[in-house]
Amino acid sequence: MVQQLVRLESNQEIAQGMFLMRFDSRRIATSAQPGQFLNIRATQRWSPLLLRRPFSISRVVGSSIELLYNIVGKGTKALSAQIPGEEIDVLGPLGIPFRYDGLFETAVLVAGGLGIAPFPFLTDFLEKKKATIITFVGSRSLFKIDMLHLRNVQYATDDGSNGFRGNVVESLAEYLQEHTLTAPKIFGCGPTKMLSSLSRLAQAKELSCELSLEGDMACGIGICQGCPVERSNGTKKYALVCTDGPTFDCREIKLPSP
């Protein structure tokens, strides 16, 4: 884990309201693993805002780090205004990466909206491991992500403008009806509601499934106790998203039912 100022190489809107940010950090690049995140401040634009904001590491290219984010509030707005050459303050890599146990052959990546963020990094990793990859991407409407490093993408849109009409979990369910996958493992990332139904689908089908959760964080490093998620069992009621996650086996945790 390092805390450092890095200078932006680029920060571009690559699709409607979606930004790709890139900066150089050898120290993060060499230690990061897929599923981990960074906790970030846009030093030159942030000052009204107190806390850092967590973002998944979207891809590592050489010594460059890429982040993918949506403007949803003041912090992401400030981040999007930061221009190449300006500095941001980065803390990470943080959290538990996606687990690779070698027990699966087909990796099923399921993303709701910006949930695609950690998947380019995971895809690179899985390709090295020679896993078969299939990626389900859900969004409200037509959504162009060709420039992202994903494999074998199956789209689902609420309005049917691209691929399956409906949500991404329904699209996966239909796919699983129609296809048989060899030794699959699901990796899910997206809004809590979507993860919650993905978790139920995986458990119903008895499929191995890991989820990357979001949560309101103050510190990102386990000192504020601000980011609990309910555990399914054990003596401790809550796990911390930042240090026990953000990746969890879907059976470990109890998400609020949608």
Added chain:
Amino acid sequence: MVQQLVRLESNQEIAQGMFLMRFDSRRIATSAQPGQFLNIRATQRWSPLLLRRPFSISRVVGSSIELLYNIVGKGTKALSAQIPGEEIDVLGPLGIPFRYDGLFETAVLVAGGLGIAPFPFLTDFLEKKKATIITFVGSRSLFKIDMLHLRNVQYATDDGSNGFRGNVVESLAEYLQEHTLTAPKIFGCGPTKMLSSLSRLAQAKELSCELSLEGDMACGIGICQGCPVERSNGTKKYALVCTDGPTFDCREIKLPSP
């Protein structure tokens, strides 16, 4: 008085820590008079900061407004980071302008440091009125202001690196010993300490003298009562810098003695 968003044309460091900002506003340009000020927010960089910051109108060129400012704290720092094309939020013109009563022939402009800010505008105005102008500028050390629109500049520096060695009021006092001015009127702007000794000099010599004061302001328009300056006489103890000033006849007000 208008409140508007204006787009910066330029915002450059023209001397050590001193910035010249320029934007277009026909409405302000046509109504502003020398000695008035604007109350400003740097919308894209300001957010941690709540209140506007007051700045004298330094010059009006066609429909362009120029401001001259120093970085002294967070607000001016934020202002200096604002780049051409970005917007700032401007309220003004505010306050009582320098009075032109036609009773003087020689205008003696006396500036301590950034106190030069309102003088280019005043100089333009006085030239039209065909007044003789002499400008005293004091600063800590060598200070290049050739690009500013001032006339007949007499420098004073604390370290003697440029012109008179000593403060600007001492420099004026010496000048007045050695020269006789026809029907002079003094216009002073700068730190309170300097204005305070300028005021004493003017009153000792029975010279007409107007001062432009600074003060901590919240609103700039007379509604917060935040900017009092003590009056010399009358039933009301305080005047407001923002609406009764910022320009005052030096006999009207009681500045804290230096």
Added chain:
Amino acid sequence: MKTSFSIGNVEFKNRVLVASGTFGYGDEVKDLVDVNKLGGIVTKSLSWKPRDGNPPRRIVETPSGMLNSIGLANVGVHAFIREKLPYLRTLKTKIVVNIAASSVQEYCDVLTLLDTQEGVDAYEINVSCPNVKEGGLNFGTDCRMTREITAQLRPLTRKPLIIKLTPNVTHISEFARAVEDAGADAVSVINTLVGMAVDVRTRKPKLSTVTGGLSGPAIKPIALAKVYEVAQAVKIPVFGIGGIQSAEDAIEFLLVGATAVQVGTMNFVDATASARIVEEIREFAEKENLDDVGKLVGALDANIKHSVLQSWL
């Protein structure tokens, strides 16, 4: 869309007023904003005699807030009636006159004089004032005195009597209950919080009076909690005040139980903000398919059983 509400027989056209001391007497900003769009104007606090106010420095900016130590500088009730009221009378919005005093008698005198005047719609009583008889102790932090002021003023007017409470107390709801009991028609919550700032180079307090009043967005979370506490405790209307910058902020206050809000410090930053908030609240209510902005009042969906946990921060 219904936007109005009433206190007694005074109807305010909408639920956004401007707070005392933050909008002058309404005439200073008329070039910038149509003040008739506002639900009401609360005047700067008036005392019997004019007050010069405190020596400078009176204003200090703090993170997302400001400290002030104006010292209730005001023209006095006589000059107000002579110089300010005639203009206020021409406005098509409600005029709430705020009163500050250093003795119960002074409160009564100011109100009695104002009550003979046309154009005053309601009174707001600022109890964050030094009680000269008791050595300058603040009336507003003494529940007995706060009740006493209310009880003495009540019989002197038939117009709405609003008591503005200070947040610098342990249980603000006790004060709200006391003034409700003594006949107040409404309460305003909150006035500023005591705060200070120091210049480390000179080692002097930044404000001439050492401490001052904190206002602005920084205090909004505290103000909301106080309004919520008061709204649970009393039946009379509550004006929610503290750090409101946007319609969203204002709606938070309505949801926790404020009948209306007052915008303060934000007027210094943007005198047009309050009128815009009026408009944006209406738009919000439309989007939520309400026929009356009042349906937002107290509509918080809170799980009360958690409230005991509040102490385990």
Added chain:
Amino acid sequence: MKTSFSIGNVEFKNRVLVASGTFGYGDEVKDLVDVNKLGGIVTKSLSWKPRDGNPPRRIVETPSGMLNSIGLANVGVHAFIREKLPYLRTLKTKIVVNIAASSVQEYCDVLTLLDTQEGVDAYEINVSCPNVKEGGLNFGTDCRMTREITAQLRPLTRKPLIIKLTPNVTHISEFARAVEDAGADAVSVINTLVGMAVDVRTRKPKLSTVTGGLSGPAIKPIALAKVYEVAQAVKIPVFGIGGIQSAEDAIEFLLVGATAVQVGTMNFVDATASARIVEEIREFAEKENLDDVGKLVGALDANIKHSVLQSWL
């Protein structure tokens, strides 16, 4: 340059500690910062049994501040002794263990157990806790109970006993005087202020517990005023806490009378900040030609005659 100070026979190497609940148990951040640079570490509040804490959502950002409703989630004193204390013992900085409880007996039990352990240098008592016997009312807003807790704990240890006061009271100096009187060695001022935030779309409070504790730069002016009030009222040392982001902020607290400071929320933003503040205070004192940072304590140059004006905000 002397930077140290003592309470009883415990010497702290400098005047900057990290506040309870904002630095974990010291081990989480050891990659980022040399914790031995700190004057001390105040642990997260410990109770007798482990506490799960409140349901999410526990954290809300506010203008220049944050609300938290952690619910004193902690490992419990037994696990603390087993799992956390061994590491803390290896550090070359003072360990102040903070205790929270829901009965006077629980406070006593936790302290008594800890007092048998090596590596605990002092106790800080968090009285912002629900008094289960009295239906969940906060101990810390009841002066009699606050004194009672202090009086009961005092005979149980010879180590420094620091009482951490809540700012959510009318006169915090009364509480400080009461605990001084009951034998406390120091007070910590302030804990968080009660606040809340509402999601206008869902109409629900943002925090699961409706209200929570406000911290961060937003509250610094309030904290400074409270520390100033307390420092005038008692002779025992005061730890100044609230919104400290920089050495300048910390020095403001020293000037108004804090013997030392604790940095809280800022640790979440930048875990290296506290160690940097230690360094920068030393530099400041050097520039001011002091031979002891302690010469800043209480060195405020305030004109007391103005203090009566404070109420005329």
